[in-house]
Amino acid sequence: MRKKIGIAISALLIVLSIQYTYAQQVGFDLPENTKRVRIDFKTHNNLIVIPVVINEFITANFILDTGVQYPILTEKLIADMIGLEYARRIIIQGPGENDSITARVAMDVKLELPGGVHSGINQALLVLEEDYLGLRESMGAEVYGIIGYDIFSRFIVEINYDDQYIVLHEPRKYKPRRRYKKVEMRTHNTKPYINLAVTNNRGETNKMSLMIDTGASHSLLIDNPDDRSVLPTSNITSVIGRGLGGEIKGKLGRVKTVKVNKFEFDDPIVSFPLEGDYGSGVKRGSRNGTVGSEFLSRFNVVFDYFSGTLYLKKGQSYSSPFEYDMSGMTLVAHGEGFDQYRVSAVRKNSPAYLAGIKVNDIIETINGFNYETLQLSGASAMLRSREGKRITVKVTRDQFEFKTSFKLQRYI
Structure with a gap:
């Protein structure tokens, strides 16, 4: 299935x-x-x-x-x-x-x-x-x-x-802007890599090379058995992504800092795939993991494959905290026009779970907003917005409608 x-x-x-x-x-x-x-x-x-x-x-x-x-x-x-x-x-x-x-x-x-x-x-x-x-x-x-x-x-x-x-x-006509900082980038098997330093909660720093993946919505993913020491002791198990072969399971946790050149971030969320669940699909170009768009979108960036340079300038969301879903329910678009929310997973003992929400429930509204108004990305942002925020949902289950509510709770 x-x-x-x-x-x-x-x-x-x-x-x-x-x-x-x-x-x-x-x-x-x-x-x-x-x-x-x-x-x-x-x-x-x-x-x-x-x-x-x-x-x-x-x-x-x-x-x-x-x-x-x-x-x-x-x-x-x-x-x-x-x-x-x-x-x-x-x-x-x-x-x-x-x-x-x-x-x-x-x-x-x-x-x-x-x-x-x-x-x-x-x-x-x-x-x-x-x-x-x-x-x-x-x-x-x-x-x-x-x-x-x-x-x-x-x-x-x-x-x-x-x-x-x-x-x-046009590469021959491009002139770099002074306000952008240079980061060395290498291309291997058509994919770009940069070096960064990850410091775990024990103060140990690991230097690694990660692939820049604008097609991944996470912040960072680390997939090197030698670097499992980076995995925080406080973490949660979850589905952390989807590849061409299906779901990718793993753990999520916060590390102390991530540093790229002169840019340093505190308490970012990092994904750690289960050993073998991700890396087995990689047949060319060893890599320790990926830098995704949740991280990259905190900058305005320029990719220059010709000189091997990534240019970075702080963006509007540079200082925004890294957050993860605080409801415990995973939503996907549903219906003939993909204009409804369907619950595809519920984490046990999460706020949504304790509020009685189940897999395959249809969420009609979230805090009064329907799909047309909020869209899927808006719902995601709301469900990771602020710990303690009250969420009220209108639910359809087997043609019966009911309302339930819960407060967002930070897990990591």
């Missing part, structure tokens, strides 16, 4: 191990005589979502993800509507509960971004045979794809999380 993760921990931890190369050199280009193009984006669960036009026929929302090598279309029905032709069937190994999933490789695809940014007609596109990720449920938005390396390897990519836009710069 295909499992889903909830909005509060909706991390899309994707690693592709694909034995495939392009027959020709492909990539995106800016319009002629253009130095840069600005593209506005929307965020869902801290993830960047941009529109992509496929074969000049249909527009679909894609996640901008440094963790993927090839563009992925998660909904095969869209590929069938366009009439894409497939060159071959491949196996994708990903972190999660299943060993592998299958996809089709469509060649000679044309992709276009806003502002006239376009690929050649020989672009490759992976089409999943099933919707393994369930993006619409876990994100509460019409998202059907993921794109990454084809953009980051072609342009210098500026991401302004504060005002929600990206700028794609």
Whole structure:
């Protein structure tokens, strides 16, 4: 049975191990005589979502993800509507509960971004045979794809999380801004890595190299057996993400500090996958874990794969505390139009559990707000907003409606 993760921990931890190369050199280009193009984006669960036009026929929302090598279309029905032709069937190994999933490789695809940014007609596109990720449920938005390396390897990519836009710069024309701090970055097997220092609650500091993953909504994830000493003694067990292979289980806890260059954060929340539940899906490029968008979105950033530099400038949410869901219930989008909340999990003895909420309950309103008003990301923010905040929910269960309430409680 295909499992889903909830909005509060909706991390899309994707690693592709694909034995495939392009027959020709492909990539995106800016319009002629253009130095840069600005593209506005929307965020869902801290993830960047941009529109992509496929074969000049249909527009679909894609996640901008440094963790993927090839563009992925998660909904095969869209590929069938366009009439894409497939060159071959491949196996994708990903972190999660299943060993592998299958996809089709469509060649000679044309992709276009806003502002006239376009690929050649020989672009490759992976089409999943099933919707393994369930993006619409876990994100509460019409998202059907993921794109990454084809953009980051072609342009210098500026991401302004504060005002929600990206700028794609022609590399030869880009001049770094003085207000941004340089962080050394290396690219290995198409993925970017930076060094940081994690200090545990005993005052011990571990230096490690983590992959930057804009397609993961968590703050940090550490997945190195040699660094298990970083795991806080006070932690909770939970589903910490979802990969192409299914749910990824692990523990969550706060470490004392995380430091990147001159930037230091106190009491950040870190995810620790169960040994083997995540790392077994990684076949190329050793890594200790990932830096996700909950961490990265505290900055405005510039990715420069060409010089091996990540530029960082403090953003509006730089000093915001790191928080995790305080209700104990995990919500996903539900219904034909994905316009309702469904409870996909309830943590035992949590506020929601003690208030009588059960798995598969439909939440009609949260503090008087329905789905249309609050959306899934708004519900997530409310349920981790402030310890002691009273939450009242209107629940439908087996065609019966009732109200119940509880107070948010911080667990980590």
